[in-house]
Amino acid sequence: MSLTLYTWATPNGHKPQILLEELGVPYEVRPVNIFEGEQFTDEYRRVNPNRRIPALVDATDPDRPPLRVFESGAILLHLAEKYGRFIPADAHGRSTAFQWLMWQMAGLGPMLGQGQHFWTYAKEKHPYSIDRYTKEGERLLSVMESHLAEHEFLADEYSIADIACFPWVRIHKLANLSLDELPHLRRWYGAIRKRPAVERGLNILRDHLTGVPDTGRAHDVMFGETQFRKR
Known part of the structure; x- marks a missing residue:
């Protein structure tokens, strides 16, 4: 019985990879090549109806059928609850960690993802879109900066909230953003980046491209009509 990721x-794929390495539990990695459209296959749809990565199949309980978990935040919550780690034990800390996790899922990830798309990957550069997502990205990073000026980690102790936010802060340059004027965020980022489990998590699938290849097929799969076709 096992965990299959x-x-x-x-960035969203790195989140559970880092947590699983932090937990030190055995798991299997199944690469889903999103540039080749493997996320749209019927096989993968049975794992994740939203046809995005990541997804987790938890078959560790012999008395229950395998549990399929999609959405990176839900995977972090499932694993943290399952193993009782990287989630504060007290109610106040848990609530704080949940709030920052939801903040990442609803704000930091989507906004920096759009910023990354329009600044780095879009074939036609659209000034309004770049300006809109750059400004929102700057606002979100400033929210973290203000909070981290008074807290070592987002929920005081290192938790899934930090693990969720870290991979998105990591790609800030691809979203036309800078950490130069954010010393507390830089301190937080550096502390997490030095963790051995974080390094291991980032190195999983290191040999695979982390950006959209500059080919018409890859752009069609990721951003065009291909993603809406039945497979």
Whole structure:
């Protein structure tokens, strides 16, 4: 009985990879090549109806059928609850960790993802879109900066909230953002980046591309009509 992680080398894929390495539990990695459209296959749809990465299949309980978990935040919550680690034990700390996790899922990830798309990957550069997502990205990073000026980690202790936010802060340059004027965020980022489990998590699928290849097929799969076709 095992844990199987379906993933790719992206910020959302890095989140459960880092947590699993932090936990030190055995798991299997199943790469899902999102540039080749493997996320749209019927086989993968049975794992994740949203056809995105990552997804987790938890078959560790012999008395229950395998549990399929999609959405990176839900995977972090499932694993943290299952193993009782990287989630504060007290109610106040748990609530704080949950709030920052939801903040990442609803704000930091989507906004920096859009910033990354329009600044780095879009074939046609659209000034309004770049400006809109750059400004929102700057606002979100400033929210973290203000909070981290008074807290070592987002929920005081290192938790899934930090693990969720770290991979998105990591790609800030691809979203036209800078950490130069954010000393507390830089301190937080450096502390997490030095953790051996974080290094191991980032190195999973290191040999696979982390950006969209500069080919028409890859762009069609990722951003065009291909993603809506039945497979």
